[in-house]
Amino acid sequence: MTSDVSALSGTGVTGSATIHANLTAPGLYAHALRRGEGRLSADGAFMAVTGQHTGRSVQDKFVVDDPESRDAVWWGKVNRPLPVENFRAFTTKVRNWLGEKPELFTQDLYAGADPAHRIRVRLVTTNAWHALFARNMFIRPPVEELAGFKPDYTILHAPEYEADPAVDGCRTGTLIALSFAARTICIAGTSYAGEIKKSIFTVMNWILPDRGVLPMHCSANLGRDGDTALFFGLSGTGKTTLSSDPERQLIGDDEHGWSDDGVFNFEGGCYAKVIKLSREAEPQIWDASHRFGAVLENVVGDDYGSLDLDDGTLTENTRACYPIEFIPNTVPGGVAGKPRTVVMLTADAFGVLPPIAKLTAAQAMYHFLSGYTARVAGTEKGLGKEPQATFSTCFGAPFLPRHPEVYGRMLAERIAKDGAEVWLVNTGWTGGAYGTGKRMSIQHTRALLRAALDGSLAKVEFETDPFFGLSIPKAVPGVPTDVLNPRNSWADKAAYDKQAKHLVSLFEQNFETFAGAVSDDVKAAAIRAAA
Helix, strand or coil: CECCHHHHCCCCCCCCCEEEECCCHHHHHHHHHHCCCCEECCCCCEEECCCCCCCCCHHHEEEECCCCCHHHECECCCEEEECHHHHHHHHHHHHHHHHCCCEEEEEEEEECCCHHHCEEEEEEECCHHHHHHHHHHCECCCHHHCCCCCCCEEEEEECCCCCCHHHHCCCCCCEEEEECCCCEEEEECCCCCHHHHHHHHHHHHHHCHHHCCEEEEEEEEECCCCCEEEEECCCCCCHHHHHCCCCCEEEECCEEEECCCCEEECCCEEEEECCCCCCCCCHHHHHHHCCCCCEEECCEECCCCCEECCCCCCCCCCEEEEEHHHCCCECHHHEECCEEEEEEEECCCCCCCCCEEEECHHHHHHHHHHCEEEECECCECCCCCCCEEEECHHHCHHHCCECHHHHHHHHHHHHHHHCCEEEEEECCEECCCCCCCEECCHHHHHHHHHHHHCCCHHHCCEEECCCCCCEEECCECCECHHHHCHHHHCCCHHHHHHHHHHHHHHHHHHHCCCHHHCCHHHHHHCCCCCC
16 A cells, blocks of 8 residues: 555546555455455455446447547447547546545556557556456556556546536446547446456557557467467357367467467456356356456355356346466466467357358458357347347457458458468357257367367368358368258258348348458458349
């Protein structure tokens, strides 16, 4: 603990009586419990409830319309502009509000495991548990590096402060505002800790392209012979499950950079969704969530702290945040070599995409820009019986401050330069759409991935499907041939054809949003209806 003003240097916050700077987990636990911020689980994890906001407030996120960055920002639904004068006035009020608090908590942390491409982040918050979340989530510098720590970016975290839409130019009392010019993030009106994590991911997505580094929303692991693999995919596609392989080391589960030297994790922790988590299916995440040092968000427990991970009373988006070292078999330092394999995951609930397909460089960019998966009833509220297609460009549209084509071109260049093989893997339905068919066998998916990762799958004979133009392997050991070609798994071939044409039309509609900014080879690789 310190009251030294240097703990707030670069933040613009002054006047706090007590500053708790860079406390470790035991100290943050003590203050969080003293302040009544939450309670302990029976296993020693810290349990916090975030109130009204149990997920990211996407519509309340704004990017400051700074003249220096204006022309490069991808304006629209993802990045809403906030006038510079509004941001300055708002952050002044937030700084004054923070300065009036009797105590504050600060954490000095890194984002980016590669020292050549990391940034220094200083968090100022009113709550000890939010400081613990950030400490778990980001990379903790050695103690000797803290003395001269100067932040590149500052997070002003004021969860209890309510913005005024009429004055501040926002939509509600919640406002998440990011200024690249001021290198400041202001988070107000929400206690959901994921806003802290994803605000810095947005920053990394902004700064790294100018350094020639591709930022990616993906997991990554490392094989025994030093082969790196990347796994892109939206929620529910199996990104975390499939990258957690006892025969391979985990580099990271969510955010990475791809540089001339290889792949590096942005983070020092994991933020796992734990609703209906079972010890049998996900033993590593289970164990990490049931120990001292972990932060549990909106997880339900009884009076004695025994957890009920099946209880979604507060939200289906229950979360556990813990340092990555809580997971065994990880890559020390979070840095590995250039990827040999890139996997793009989708959970196709229409049941018409193959379980695996080999992509050309142009197809890889197309599917990367498309970012397709399909949601079904039971995965999100408000969904009916029919699958709903979801396209999230670059598998992470909410976190992209630049135009998607920037990241798409970089991916294509990286694949070409480093010679990575790219595969599209469907973990969704086979033998019919959702409600008729069945979920793809995890054993079949793992067998296909093993063959892709060891290089043997690239050597088999392929055929091209007539609807999506994808190269499908004709035979793979351990996988029935009728599964490899999805049409063969449907009893009603006419129904398959109809469903495939429907999904093709959805891809076509989505492609219109970026067709004008891609190269001719990508346009040629686009999925389109037969003439």
